[in-house]
Amino acid sequence: MNIFNDIDDLRNNLRGKAPVAFVPTMGNLHAGHLALVKQAGRLSDYVVVSIFVNRLQFLPHEDFDRYPRTLDDDCKALSPLDVNSIFAPDDKILFPTPQEFLLALPPVADTLEGKFRPGFFRGVATIILKLFNIIQPQQAIFGKKDYQQLHIVREMVRQLNIPVEIIACETVRASDGLALSSRNQYLDQEQRKEACQLYRTLLQLKNEIISGNKEFETLQHHAAHSLCQRGWTVDYLSVHKRSTLLPAQEHDDDLVILGAAWLGKTRLIDSLEI
Numbered sequence: 001m002n003i004f005n006d007i008d009d010l011r012n013n014l015r016g017k018a019p020v021a022f023v024p025t026m027g028n029l030h031a032g033h034l035a036l037v038k039q040a041g042r043l044s045d046y047v048v049v050s051i052f053v054n055r056l057q058f059l060p061h062e063d064f065d066r067y068p069r070t071l072d073d074d075c076k077a078l079s080p081l082d083v084n085s086i087f088a089p090d091d092k093i094l095f096p097t098p099q100e101f102l103l104a105l106p107p108v109a110d111t112l113e114g115k116f117r118p119g120f121f122r123g124v125a126t127i128i129l130k131l132f133n134i135i136q137p138q139q140a141i142f143g144k145k146d147y148q149q150l151h152i153v154r155e156m157v158r159q160l161n162i163p164v165e166i167i168a169c170e171t172v173r174a175s176d177g178l179a180l181s182s183r184n185q186y187l188d189q190e191q192r193k194e195a196c197q198l199y200r201t202l203l204q205l206k207n208e209i210i211s212g213n214k215e216f217e218t219l220q221h222h223a224a225h226s227l228c229q230r231g232w233t234v235d236y237l238s239v240h241k242r243s244t245l246l247p248a249q250e251h252d253d254d255l256v257i258l259g260a261a262w263l264g265k266t267r268l269i270d271s272l273e274i
């Protein structure tokens, strides 16, 4: 397993290697990331994982500085897997000068996460495009927990004719249902016990819908209310059409529920396909 900081070194190493399957991460790897890497290993003989905390996708008041950076542990976690190269560039390598060219995104990027974290998806899309240009993979693997991110990357690749196949991987959950996330470690013991309620609420909503209730507005309202009563602050909890991420209509049958809510100072997100 090679670890690269430099773009030219990585490119020299990748010359003649195809197909390449790529897993972009911000490090602090957990079993959810490792599932993406294992999926990449099943798809391709050459797997590249990037580890880079991308400042473009953090708002000024967000946790960029305290975001956990654990490169040594990440390399250890990856070493038993089929990973050929890790790309872990310094900030100065990817941003030798301020990143002035940024992608303009469609309106869906201003909804849900984008409404609460303006500019987040522009930062994500821009770094993903840079990483795709550097690594030139044939496939890239993304988790369904960040459902809107997956949707936006898919649309970017489609509309910009980027020759990368986007592969979606199921969310990995703890035994109580909490979606694995690097931010879970911000939770104290009490909050960690409570945290699985986000998933449980999505599950209840899903069951209501499956049993035929299509009053989405009312269902969403009740679900958010029940979390608020338990001490959560809900940013959104809503049902959408999978293929467009527009709010669900009664006749839609490809649905996904997306949720983001705060437990104390920690913001958790999750999603559930119906």
Ligand code: PAF
Residues within 6 Å of the ligand: 024, 025, 026, 052, 054, 057, 124, 127, 128, 146, 149
């Ligand atoms: O999902 C993430 O960890 C990040 O948004 C990504 C895709 C690595 C881009 O920085």
